[in-house]
Amino acid sequence: MNEIWQGRYDGDSPLYHRLFQKVIIAEDYQAIAPNDFVLHGFAVDEGVRRNKGRIGAKDAPDIIRKNMSNFPVVTPNFRLLDFGNIYCEDGNLEQSQANLAGKVSLALSSKAKSIVLGGGHEVTFAHYSGIRKAFPNQKIGVINIDAHFDNREPENHLSSSGTGFYQIAEEGEIHSLHIGIQRNSNTLKLFDDAHRLGMKYILSEGLFFENLPKIYEAINTLSEEVDILYLTICMDVFNAGIAPGVSAVAYNGIFADTPFLLFFKHILKNEKLLAMDVAEVNPKYDIANRTARLAASLVNEWFMI
Template sequence: MEDYKNIWSGRFDGDEALHHRVFQRISFDKNISPKDFVLHGFAVDEGVKRNKGRVGAKDAPDIIRKNMSNFPVVFPDFILRDFGNVYCANQNLENAQQELADKVTGILGKGGKSVVLGGGHEVTFAHYSGIKKAFPNQKIGIINLDAHFDNREPEIGVGASSGTGFWQIAQDGQIYSLHIGIQRNSNTLKLFDTAHRYGMKYILADELFFENLPSVYQRIDELFAEVDVMYLTVCMDVFNASIAPGVSALAYNGLFADTVFTHFFRHILKNEKLVAMDVAEVNPVYDIGERTARLAASLVNEWFMNHYRES
């Protein structure tokens, strides 16, 4: 296990539980109990490179950890187990994805909740593969908060990338996915057509406004009702460039982390079928004041708070 002592640190107000922050509840113990959150870093952006994006996301997991450290603990039985990073040796993305998948399967098989800090959005296929192996006979739903469908067919001679995850998943059979925040100016007609052919449902970024929240809730609830377990993946390029400048593909008209977003995001998090979540595409090379990493950390922390609130 790598030494994360200097990463998991923050303001120390005391040893009593009422003072605790996340860094005081980190465990490296491999003994998983049901409902434990177990974290892996996916320190990989080979898929971004293959997808002709701006590399640098492989350096994000530890920076996100740092930005998670100081959040206050609001429930007494909270614990976060950190199982370290997965790396990509010799540009072998497929091996790195398989390694993460195997680790995720082990976590879920013991009743834990899987949290992954990316890394590029090639984490999606890896994370899903681990969930699928853990729940082979159950319907797995995916909510993808993203400006992009990430449903490209792998390029011949290049292979899988950060943009092919949902195409790969669809080859496994029926796909149960809802893509929220899709931008018309970020996806070709071919990608929309692929979404339609495979039954990938979506909500455009233009549809995310306060008066439309009942419809958004309904679409989310319909997917939850259709599946047995749920996986949430957040590509940080779904957000506006002003609050998430550190990504591979900037979105000038992306989402803001405002009241509308918070409402439907928490609506997702409070559902007991949610067993796995990741954040992807934080790129520290292009970040400003770690604001993208801080936002990603905040999104993960929202799950910690909402999961325990509903338990």
């Protein structure tokens, strides 16, 4: 793992520190302290395969780590513990999801903040399950930045990268806000199910500067309804020009422009935010690590708050 966390060395003073100098390769969950960032990789794309997508996302976590390594550390008392990857080598996605959920629960029970690098977007149900395991009596709100609702009904009772929010809703009342939804990426059935399940959403065409007050209001309303916030980002929400390496390319996707960064940082500043993941980076189709670099940058924005 240490060979992955490499970067430019300018010195040992805190003024020079970069992430690779501060990351702790960890195995013992007893070493976690409150407010630590705890990182897991979900090196799995069995759910993408089941969802008939382009496989390859299982190779993303380590590549995202490499692209995180050189970012500067800008906050005092920063600690990042990396507990390695969860794999799915036998096709048993449900067991891999349960494995991640158990590890996330351990981290959150120690009052840390959870970060997961996917992998396919089947990571959503796994990450959510870990949060729920740690906080069984709390209301969990999910912000999903994604072109898709991911609320498909499982086929033959098998989960996939597209079933996460259906599974969450099956377990009780859902509290979710989906930002960046594309009309041409979701059938009428998926829109209908989103309305039936109470999934709130903002279409991608609504993500412009003048609409920021309404976006903030939607985020704040969700936050006020829940005890904990979890942010999940599917990289296929972004335009193919800046995120070509995904399972489902969006040629009319959104950009990481000023309006996006303003509402994104508004989410990151919320004190209820305890968990975040990025999903669907597919290195097999990436160009010059554009998608992996963007995913790494989004995670790093949380470190800088």
